[in-house]
Amino acid sequence: MRADAQRNQEKLLAAAAEVFAGAGVDAPIRQIAAKAGMGVGTIYRHFPTRSDLVVAVFHHQIEECAQAGPRLLAETDSPFAALHRWTDLFVDLLVTKHGLAQALQSDSSRFAPLHAYFLDRLLPVATQLLDAAAEADEIQPGTHPYALLRGIGNLCIGHDDDPRYDPRRLIALLLQGLRRPALT
Amino acid sequence: MRADAQRNQEKLLAAAAEVFAGAGVDAPIRQIAAKAGMGVGTIYRHFPTRSDLVVAVFHHQIEECAQAGPRLLAETDSPFAALHRWTDLFVDLLVTKHGLAQALQSDSSRFAPLHAYFLDRLLPVATQLLDAAAEADEIQPGTHPYALLRGIGNLCIGHDDDPRYDPRRLIALLLQGLRRPALT
Amino acid sequence: MRADAQRNQEKLLAAAAEVFAGAGVDAPIRQIAAKAGMGVGTIYRHFPTRSDLVVAVFHHQIEECAQAGPRLLAETDSPFAALHRWTDLFVDLLVTKHGLAQALQSDSSRFAPLHAYFLDRLLPVATQLLDAAAEADEIQPGTHPYALLRGIGNLCIGHDDDPRYDPRRLIALLLQGLRRPALT
Amino acid sequence: MRADAQRNQEKLLAAAAEVFAGAGVDAPIRQIAAKAGMGVGTIYRHFPTRSDLVVAVFHHQIEECAQAGPRLLAETDSPFAALHRWTDLFVDLLVTKHGLAQALQSDSSRFAPLHAYFLDRLLPVATQLLDAAAEADEIQPGTHPYALLRGIGNLCIGHDDDPRYDPRRLIALLLQGLRRPALT
DNA sequence: TATGAATGAGGCTTCATTCAT
DNA sequence: CATGAATGAAGCCTCATTCAT
Numbered sequence: 001m002r003a004d005a006q007r008n009q010e011k012l013l014a015a016a017a018e019v020f021a022g023a024g025v026d027a028p029i030r031q032i033a034a035k036a037g038m039g040v041g042t043i044y045r046h047f048p049t050r051s052d053l054v055v056a057v058f059h060h061q062i063e064e065c066a067q068a069g070p071r072l073l074a075e076t077d078s079p080f081a082a083l084h085r086w087t088d089l090f091v092d093l094l095v096t097k098h099g100l101a102q103a104l105q106s107d108s109s110r111f112a113p114l115h116a117y118f119l120d121r122l123l124p125v126a127t128q129l130l131d132a133a134a135e136a137d138e139i140q141p142g143t144h145p146y147a148l149l150r151g152i153g154n155l156c157i158g159h160d161d162d163p164r165y166d167p168r169r170l171i172a173l174l175l176q177g178l179r180r181p182a183l184t
Numbered sequence: 185m186r187a188d189a190q191r192n193q194e195k196l197l198a199a200a201a202e203v204f205a206g207a208g209v210d211a212p213i214r215q216i217a218a219k220a221g222m223g224v225g226t227i228y229r230h231f232p233t234r235s236d237l238v239v240a241v242f243h244h245q246i247e248e249c250a251q252a253g254p255r256l257l258a259e260t261d262s263p264f265a266a267l268h269r270w271t272d273l274f275v276d277l278l279v280t281k282h283g284l285a286q287a288l289q290s291d292s293s294r295f296a297p298l299h300a301y302f303l304d305r306l307l308p309v310a311t312q313l314l315d316a317a318a319e320a321d322e323i324q325p326g327t328h329p330y331a332l333l334r335g336i337g338n339l340c341i342g343h344d345d346d347p348r349y350d351p352r353r354l355i356a357l358l359l360q361g362l363r364r365p366a367l368t
Numbered sequence: 369m370r371a372d373a374q375r376n377q378e379k380l381l382a383a384a385a386e387v388f389a390g391a392g393v394d395a396p397i398r399q400i401a402a403k404a405g406m407g408v409g410t411i412y413r414h415f416p417t418r419s420d421l422v423v424a425v426f427h428h429q430i431e432e433c434a435q436a437g438p439r440l441l442a443e444t445d446s447p448f449a450a451l452h453r454w455t456d457l458f459v460d461l462l463v464t465k466h467g468l469a470q471a472l473q474s475d476s477s478r479f480a481p482l483h484a485y486f487l488d489r490l491l492p493v494a495t496q497l498l499d500a501a502a503e504a505d506e507i508q509p510g511t512h513p514y515a516l517l518r519g520i521g522n523l524c525i526g527h528d529d530d531p532r533y534d535p536r537r538l539i540a541l542l543l544q545g546l547r548r549p550a551l552t
Numbered sequence: 553m554r555a556d557a558q559r560n561q562e563k564l565l566a567a568a569a570e571v572f573a574g575a576g577v578d579a580p581i582r583q584i585a586a587k588a589g590m591g592v593g594t595i596y597r598h599f600p601t602r603s604d605l606v607v608a609v610f611h612h613q614i615e616e617c618a619q620a621g622p623r624l625l626a627e628t629d630s631p632f633a634a635l636h637r638w639t640d641l642f643v644d645l646l647v648t649k650h651g652l653a654q655a656l657q658s659d660s661s662r663f664a665p666l667h668a669y670f671l672d673r674l675l676p677v678a679t680q681l682l683d684a685a686a687e688a689d690e691i692q693p694g695t696h697p698y699a700l701l702r703g704i705g706n707l708c709i710g711h712d713d714d715p716r717y718d719p720r721r722l723i724a725l726l727l728q729g730l731r732r733p734a735l736t
Numbered sequence: 737t738a739t740g741a742a743t744g745a746g747g748c749t750t751c752a753t754t755c756a757t
Numbered sequence: 758c759a760t761g762a763a764t765g766a767a768g769c770c771t772c773a774t775t776c777a778t
Contacts, residue, residue: 029773033739033740039738039740040739041739041774045738105341144349144350147353147354150349154339155335155338158289164330165331166328169331170331170332170358173358176360177356177357177358177359177360187757189761214747222764223763223764223765224764224765225763225764225765226764228748228750229763232749398761401760401761407760408761409755409761410761413759473710511725515716519719519722522707522709523707525706526702526706529660530698532696533698533703535703538699538703538726541726541729542725543729544729545724545727556778557741560742581768582767582769590742591743593741593742593743593771596770596771597741597742598741
């Protein structure tokens, strides 16, 4: 029976992820319930607020991304390179799980738990990477990790609306701008 | 009556701007009508679709911003400096008129006229500035003006949610990243 | 100046007739005003209620139809033939002035003045024709003129929706059914 | 729950039938919801469009009427008599379920499903009856069953507005007019 | 425990009608 | 007088959320 419940949870999370990607994180609950093959009541039982569901949906991905930070830092001699590669993973997270970027930028009161979880896990990672790069004198200091996360998150919005818009390129420019020596 | 109507229009646009700033461009029409002290019908008469109203609200600002581009370019010897100062004005537009950034990022089908107007006016300006800077060899070529506009627009989202997030600093870094010589 | 007013009135009535034909007698007043090139206030001034306007629009046609009855009766030896030809004119009125049939069947409280005027003018004519035919022993007695008018009116509804539906043929059958000797 | 829902459905259909009869098929959904003692959402859940509701309300009656046709034809030697009795049932349907006649006459785009269902069930019946009567040489051929249905439907409009108007008598005359031998 | 039926608040939009100019 | 701007009631419809089964 536990296995059943497990299976159901996964079906729900998969359905929610799909719907969030297709219709945004404000998609009707009924739509998710329908795709998951269950009643809306079941969803409300497990995830009383929409934010709870969103957190659950993005939990794994955020976790993986968080864990990649220290690993990348250990794997290379250049903290800046590690930072760069980590932002790539972060962007993957945001553009693959369409809906996450939207949820993160959304009116802060809604999705507050998602914000909290997101920052709780990723802010230390970004801090570590930035600090390491600054200590190695590869970048100028003074950029708040929060600003970096949020900036990258914002740049990922609408990533597939128009071929002229390539968030990775802009992010690369942003990181380039961090490098020393600063050009006037 | 013309004078009255004129006054009303202005009251409406002011109210809409205020409401858009406070509650986003999806705020209920009723709320705007209430703030403007008029019936909803009056708004629908002048602006049949929400997008029409949004365009009207942002029209002046966009216009001013567009006209500033060539002027700045003429005023300085460094096209890059002109570009930088123009992006400052552009950011002013986006952060002052809170709601514009949101509207620009919003699902393209809604607010299509706003998108069209926005690009119609500002894309040529951004193109001119980028081209001039590239020709002066101050920046590397290859950045699409559309990407720049949209990237800056995205970076301005949520500009006042958190003091740690300063879009101007990120944009400065982005522009810095455009400069020659490119650092690896 | 009187001539001007006259011209305006006619323009209004023509516009109303056209709109009634195209969009029914419940068409928005603004639509009529727009087609007539005048403000809605002007229409309200001359025709305080919608019914007043409808009456005015159909006045001429109803009048002509009413006057044709006695003339047809005088022109022929067969009152039944006169009746038949008169119903043809009546049907012309209803199918040409699309909207009249609709208005006549419409919820009796609205358009009451139209009903009143319509019956005031046409009921005596229908009565005269039916009585003459009955007295000439061409039709069986006992059919109320009101029922005949209304029945024909109803049969004209939707006259152009479907080629399979031909009100004139049905009306011919109805009149045929009135003839003597009655077949069981 | 199934039992409850069933009961609710019936309450809704009864309320809708009553409201349609009293206020026409364009009556506000809220009014129906109020009379049924439920929220508007419940109605929209079961009947997404107004037409769906109208079809459901008239479904049983139309079905019974359709089934009566062949039975009447089998019960008598005179196809014309069967036709006459069937039109009586048809008129019962239209005058009892006030609102059906209105809906059938209404602008074809709305209530299209009702039109379709109505014709799908009743046109074959009318065809069979007319054909049988024509083959028995009791009526003249050449009347389209669609025209007959629609004509009778139209004649039933406003059946209770005025005591002078008796649709059954007019319909009897219409059928009489179909009989052989045709009188000039 | 899962379900999905029911509720009803809330946003949208259209016009009939009034009335200031 | 003519105008048409403004009002706001009224209908529509969509979900978020609750709760009986």
